[in-house]
Amino acid sequence: xxxxxxxxDHAVFRLPAQVTLANAQSLRSEILNIISQLTTRLILxxxxxxxxxxxxxxxxxxxxxxxxxxxxxxxxxxxxPRVQALVELTRLNEVVAVMRDLPQAVESLSASVAA
Amino acid sequence: xxxxxxxxYSAQPNVxxxxxxxxxxxxxxxxxxxxxxxxxxxxxxxxxxNSIEHAYRFTPGNIQISVNSDADAITVTVSDYxxxxxxQPTTHCPSLLDARGRGSWIMQQWCDNVxxxxxxxxxxxxxxxxxxxEADQDxxxxxxxxxxxxx
Numbered sequence: 001x002x003x004x005x006x007x008x009d010h011a012v013f014r015l016p017a018q019v020t021l022a023n024a025q026s027l028r029s030e031i032l033n034i035i036s037q038l039t040t041r042l043i044l045x046x047x048x049x050x051x052x053x054x055x056x057x058x059x060x061x062x063x064x065x066x067x068x069x070x071x072x073x074x075x076x077x078x079x080x081p082r083v084q085a086l087v088e089l090t091r092l093n094e095v096v097a098v099m100r101d102l103p104q105a106v107e108s109l110s111a112s113v114a115a
Numbered sequence: 116x117x118x119x120x121x122x123x124y125s126a127q128p129n130v131x132x133x134x135x136x137x138x139x140x141x142x143x144x145x146x147x148x149x150x151x152x153x154x155x156x157x158x159x160x161x162x163x164x165n166s167i168e169h170a171y172r173f174t175p176g177n178i179q180i181s182v183n184s185d186a187d188a189i190t191v192t193v194s195d196y197x198x199x200x201x202x203q204p205t206t207h208c209p210s211l212l213d214a215r216g217r218g219s220w221i222m223q224q225w226c227d228n229v230x231x232x233x234x235x236x237x238x239x240x241x242x243x244x245x246x247x248x249e250a251d252q253d254x255x256x257x258x259x260x261x262x263x264x265x266x
Contacts, residue, residue: 018129018132020129020131020132020160020164021131021164021167021168022128022129022130022131022132051132051135051157051160053131053157053160053161053164053218054161054164054211054217054218054221055164057211058211058212058217061211061212062212081150081153082150082153082154082157085150085153085154086157086221089208089221089224089225090208090211090217090221091208092211
């Protein structure tokens with residue numbers, strides 16, 4: 001299944017079951033490539049993520065920073081409870097919007113980019 | 116008391132997640148489940164990452180994960196033969212962009228006890244959750260008779 005879907009003004013990237021030290025670098029490259037080549041408005045879908053660690057969250061923050069520097073933004077979508085707990089513990093939720101469903105995520109992305 | 120052990124090689128792909136999945140199954144066999152168990156699993160994943168990234172930075176080696184439970188606590192020990200690393204107690208949440216300290220912070224927040232030991236040429240990171248601490252309802256509902264009755 002293609003992890004990336006494109007809409008008119010944004011893309012949705014579905015992250016794999018693990019977002020950890022083992023694959024954080026490769027995911028970062030992939031996401032940064034999307035930001036530089038395709039769109040700076042990106043939704044990271046965490047619905048499938050079973051395991052995320054601090055390296056995975058750090059990767060997301062790097063990508064968020066990059067997107068914002070280029071006038072775009074990233075929104076996180078539907079993390080599972082254990083991932084949400086980590087997002088809150090590390091305060092990543094104070095830096096990035098975390099939404100429960102896709103319409104909310106799209107709306108949040110539009111609002112943040114327009115601001 | 117129940118205990119189980121797993122040995123993995125640090126250069127294996129996805130070794131930390133494999134350790135986390137194994138620990139989840141081991142905890143469930145011991146009657147320990149729910150959000151607190153998931154936090155213990157993530158702490159173990161972070162400890163294994165530290166072994167891979169720091170202790171075995173230049174030369175790979177074996178990582179041993181053991182878990183044991185008794186009436187009072189469930190204890191996970193992550194052990195390696197790699198470079199000795201100083202413990203990094205942190206008093207504040209490190210930035211996600213900091214190269215070190217994030218894993219230690221998470222372990223300290225989500226475990227009741229975290230400590231480091233060095234003996235027999237190995238360093239050990241011990242992660243412990245007390246069963247008498249605020250256990251979530253899921254844990255209580257799913258606890259085995261040996262672990263239950265602790266409110």
